[in-house]
Amino acid sequence: xxxxxxxxxxxxxxxxxxxxxxxxxxxxxxxxxxxxxxxxxxxxxxxxxxxxxxxxxxxxxxxxxxxxxxxxxxxxxxxxxxxxxxxxxxxxxxxxxxxxxxxxxxxxxxxxxxxxxxxxxxxxxxxxxxxxxxxxxxxxxxxxxxxxxxxxxxxxxxxxxxxxxxxxxxxxxxxxxxxxxxxxxxxxxxxxxxxxxxxxxxxxxxxxxxxxxxxxxxxxxxxxxxxxxxxxxxxxxxxxxxxxxxxxxxxxxxxxxxxxxxxxxx
Numbered sequence: 390x391x392x393x394x395x396x397x398x399x400x401x402x403x404x405x406x407x408x409x410x411x412x413x414x415x416x417x418x419x420x421x422x423x424x425x426x427x428x429x430x431x432x433x434x435x436x437x438x439x440x441x442x443x444x445x446x447x448x449x450x451x452x453x454x455x456x457x458x459x460x461x462x463x464x465x466x467x468x469x470x471x472x473x474x475x476x477x478x479x480x481x482x483x484x485x486x487x488x489x490x491x492x493x494x495x496x497x498x499x500x501x502x503x504x505x506x507x508x509x510x511x512x513x514x515x516x517x518x519x520x521x522x523x524x525x526x527x528x529x530x531x532x533x534x535x536x537x538x539x540x541x542x543x544x545x546x547x548x549x550x551x552x553x554x555x556x557x558x559x560x561x562x563x564x565x566x567x568x569x570x571x572x573x574x575x576x577x578x579x580x581x582x583x584x585x586x587x588x589x590x591x592x593x594x595x596x597x598x599x600x601x602x603x604x605x606x607x608x609x610x611x612x613x614x615x616x617x618x619x620x621x622x623x624x625x626x627x628x629x630x631x632x633x634x635x636x637x638x639x640x641x642x643x644x645x646x647x648x649x650x651x652x653x654x655x
Contacts, residue, residue, distance in 0.1 A: 394501065396551055397427045397473075400540050401465050402507040403444060405430035407537045417545060420554045428544060433457075436464035445510050454511025462517050466504055479504040479523045480543070481513070482536035486525030489543060493526070497543070498550035505543060507536030569622045570611045573603040605631035 400408060412421065412428045420426040434442045438460065445455040466479065477500035487493075497503060506513075506522065518525065528539045548554055576587040590602045608628055612619045624632075 395421075395424050395427045396498065396500065396547070397429070397502045398505060398544055398547070399429045399431055399469055399473075399476075399503070400505045400507065400537075400544070401431050401433050401462065401469075402535075402537055402540070403433055403509055404507075404535065404537060405432050408541055411541055412544065416554060417548055420548050420551065423553070425551050425553050426548050431465055431469060433461050433465050436461045436468065438464075448511065452511070456511055457509060457513045457517075459514035459516045459521075462506060462513070463521055466506070466521060469504070474502065476502045476504045476523075479506065479521060480526050481506045481518060481522035481524070482508060482527070482539040483513075483518075483525050484527050484530065484532055486527040489526050489528050489539075489546075491546070494543070494546040495550055497547045503547075505536070505540045507540050509535045569618050570607045571615055571618070573606040573610065601631060604628070608632055 402408065408430055412418065417426070417428070421428060434444050437444050437458075443458070444461045445457050448454070448456045466476075470476065478497065480503065482505070506517065526539070526543070528542055533539065576591060580587050580592065588602065590598050593599075604627075608619075608624075608631060611622065612632075
């Protein structure tokens with residue numbers, strides 16, 4: 390157990406049962422049991438004011454679908470704030486939000502208390518966007534049926550950056566996107582599988598050569614798979630050298646034709 394308070398993430402949702410099992414498993418579960426992370430799921434429906442616990446209604450102006458009402462969401466978040474204290478960030482998931490990236494996860498991992506609001510139906514009353522949420526976040530340019538998958542992605546990405554959650558903190562530092570590069574390839578036993586071998590450098594035991602190879606492969610894979618990231622990465626002199634690790638093949642010298650034997654005089 391660590392002495393300082395865990396990072397607390399409160400997820401406000403209509404379907405807490407979707408998320409509870411996932412957070413109890415693997416790295417997230419261990420982080421919670423170790424006191425490094427605290428994740429609570431708060432049912433917005435519990436804060437509806439009518440006997441039917443209605444949390445949505447038809448949109449003003451007409452149109453398809455239903456819209457989540459502002460009042461139950463405000464009541465749920467404000468009740469949690471009153472009981473436990475304020476939030477460092479109140480996040481609302483929406484395709485119109487700022488893209489969630491590794492830098493976002495690193496920033497959130499340094500906060501103490503975070504609220505995540507999961508939308509449903511056709512959308513959420515605009516007053517939640519403008520007067521309750523402090524950040525609008527998107528996990529990609531597509532539409533989901535609700536914010537719960539996005540919330541789980543954020544929790545997972547943030548949790549692994551909390552000191553002590555991973556077995557080795559450097560594991561998080563060396564992963565993809567930690568510096569605008571994708572991660573280098575990984576190999577494990579057997580050394581040969583279906584005729585595909587492991588690069589010799591990984592079998593030689595020279596740690597300096599291994600690190601150089603990994604850096605070079607990270608650069609090459611980024612250039613191949615994510616040229617958009619590669620363009621934003623400032624290449625150091627060492628990076629430029631590593632990208633040219635493979636020396637050009639030496640051209641074989643063409644052997645001079647053997648001169649014909651001199652003919653003997655008659």
